[in-house]
Amino acid sequence: GAVVSQHPSRVICKSGTSVKIECRSLDFQATTMFWYRQFPKQSLMLMATSNEGSKATYEQGVEKDKFLINHASLTLSTLTVTSAHPEDSSFYICSARQGGEAYEQYFGPGTRLTVT
């Protein structure tokens, strides 16, 4: 149980275009989802926290107009990178927390974004 999927696993897009990444909890309802970014050989950096039905909370330094997060249902959150630039190329990982489980997050497999 507690499986989180991400789609796509890899995406290449041209500079200036937008790309959407989906994060789904497959067998549980995720009241809270988290989006992380990971640069090569570095740790995960929390970008934002999203609760179902409400606006996401962004970490300091993360542009909310550039990284649009939607958590429209208890099983789906999306991250849209708008007007992507090469410096947005990174590994994006989502995680989900089950309602009532205060301490654990379940991580997706990640999405490799390359902006050319």
Next chain:
Amino acid sequence: AQSVTQLDSHVSVSEGTPVLLRCNYSSSYSPSLFWYVQHPNKGLQLLLKYTSAATLVKGINGFEAEFKKSETSFHLTKPSAHMSDAAEYFCVVSVGGNQFYFGTGTSLTVIP
């Protein structure tokens, strides 16, 4: 405030020898502690977690960790390294599960 320090950015061991990956934490409250493993270009897999129950925690693939409050440590160990253990390991501290604080990671190399 919460934080995690992974004391070694890189550890190299021979196959069949013990593994020790060190983690120290700082937390204002009773923390939950986790170890995750990440293989290249993959997501994170939970190895084990401590959530205020037994201080010696056993995880998957023969890994275990001991929560030592007096030393604010949560070191990860394995008696005998396997080639498939080569990966990046992250120590994580959380209070209430609302935010995970990641260490900078330890890259484990296993020498045949």
